[in-house]
Amino acid sequence: MTVTAPSATTTETAGLPxxxxxxxxxxxxKTSYRPLAPRPLLRDLWAGEPRQALSLYLHIPFCEVRCGFCNLFTRVGAPEGLTGRYLDALERQAAAVREALGDEEPVRFANAAFGGGTPTFLEAEELARLCDIAEHRMGADLRAVPLSVEASPATATADRLAVLAERGTTRLSLGVQSFVEAEARAAVRPQRRADVEAALGRIRDSRIPVLNIDLIYGIDGQTAASWRLSLDAALAWRPEEVYLYPLYVRPLTGLGRHADPAAADRAWDEQRLRRYREGRDHLLAHGYEQVSMRMFRRADAPPQGPDDHACQTDGMIGLGCGARSYTSSLHYSFDYAVDMREIRAIVDAYTATEDFTRAVHGRYVERDEARRRHLLQSLLQAGGLAVAEYRERFGSLPHEDFPAELAAFAARGWLADTGPDLLRLSPEGLAHSDAVGPGLFSAAVRAAMAAYEPK
Structure with missing residues (x-):
């Protein structure tokens, strides 16, 4: 569920964005990233970077169909041999990245994920090769760390799931979106409920420990009753996690090309807020804990990941043409696109690349941006930000660094009354997470996002 830049002119009612x-x-x-000149060597970027708790992400940019709401970096289908050529390039990139990390100190991966696109678009033997790249080229022990994989109902086949389970997958995320067939068609995600239920049965049979089900609210024609139907259909499988996503209609997507501008008005906002609150309350009443605006975890679900891993500070290695990597000073990736023709060109260029020793596209994260990122990524989690951790890292307090932003959130009732040691969103603040996040963007990042021309 990627995004476009927030509008520079936010319409407000009663003082609320x-x-x-x-x-x-x-x-x-990523819309704030730009071509890097000069292109830095990866070995220089990673010199001196902590390597004890890295995230590893492998991106597969293929899907069997493109949903109407999707602006992920993905293409529909793959001509003969393309997936093999893509894995060849992924292996070349992995070898270059692992060499750049060096052996001066041990490299430890705290977690791994296969995303997309749809990783399970790959055949079973190709998924095994993907795991080999992560293990043999990068040195990730997939059976010893949490491994999350995204899938669609049509590609969650028994042979693919068997490979993933055998190689250590701990979490399988299924993009269902809606159990109501008419809603799925409205979102340009045609699927039969019987096929979705069959896929869920195969996932449970595979004994992958954590099942996540993605659902979307705000679809045209969705009602409180039909939303409850999808929620209950998901809960019947007792998923360890459920993600509730608001529908966005974005440029260059299937729905975006046909969108009535009036669809983004206040009435739709209020409808989505109602569906969110209904979904949140329903999940909380059924034994789920809220982790973020979107994520709900069953209270008795097995833990995912070590307690000492922190997305705010630990680095990420991204492999594949839609993946991004994070060092302490630079976030980098390849070029970004939504239009199918542009995506095909980027995928083709990636598969033809021989030299992966340099970062080509990205954005430097200076000290102010690092503060913003730490605050933003902490605040958007239900647990909030421990002020002492922020002070230890930056030598200042969040209210000193961002007085105007935090005062505005407080005035709107978005901050919980937690005392001086914890900064956390209130339930209403969590409901407005998609306004809280953009409210913390720097002027420079906003300008870069606004200048980005969708392609």
Missing amino acids: RPYQSYVYAYPH
Whole structure:
């Protein structure tokens, strides 16, 4: 669920910004990245970087169909031999990155993920090769760390799931979106409920420990009753996790090309807020704990990941043409696109690349941006920000660094009354997470995102 830049002119009613501006899963957003000149060597970027708790992400940019709401970096289908050529390039990139990390100190991966696109678009033997790249080229012990894999109902086949389970997958995320067939068609995600239920049965049979089900609210024609139907259909499988996503209509997507501008008005905002609150309350009443605006975890679900891993500070290695990598000073990736023709060109260029020793596209994260990122990524979690950790890292307090932003959140009732040691969103603040995140973007990042031309 990637995003476009928030509007520079936010319409407000009763002093509140619109609740659905952009889903902030990383900061700065890729639309603020630019070609790097000169292109830095990876070995220089990673020199001196901590290597004890890295995240590893492998990106597979293929799907069997493109949903109407999707602006992920993905292409539909793959001509003969393309997936093999892509894995060849992924292996070359992995070898270059692992060499750049060096052996001066041990390299430890705290978690791994296969995303996309749809990683399970790959055949079973290709998934085994993907795991080999992560293990043999990068040195990740997939059976010893949490491994999350995204899948669609059509590609969650028994042979693919068997490979993933055998190689150590601990979490399988299934993009269901809706159990109501009419809603799935409205979101340009045609699927039969019987096929979705069959896929869920195969996942449970595979004994992968954690099942996540993605659902979307705000689909055209969705009602409180039909939303409850999807929620109950998901809960019947007792998933360890459920993600509730608001529908966004974005440029260059299937829905975006046909969108009525009036669809983004206040009435739709209020409808989505109602569905969110209904979904949140329903999950809380059924034994789930809220982790973020979108994520709900069953209270008795097995833990995912070591307690000492922190997305705010630990680095990430991203492999694949849609993946991003994080060092303490630079976030980098390859070029970003949404239009299918542009994506195909980027995928083709990636598969033809021989030299992966340099970063080509990214954004430097200076000290102010590092503060913003730490605050943003902590505040958007239900647990909030421990002020002492922030002070230890930056030598200052969040209210000193961001007085205007935090005062505005407090005035809107978005901050919980937790005392001086913890900064946390209130339930209403969590409901408005997609306004809180953009509210912390720097002027420079906003300008870069606004200048980005969608392609």
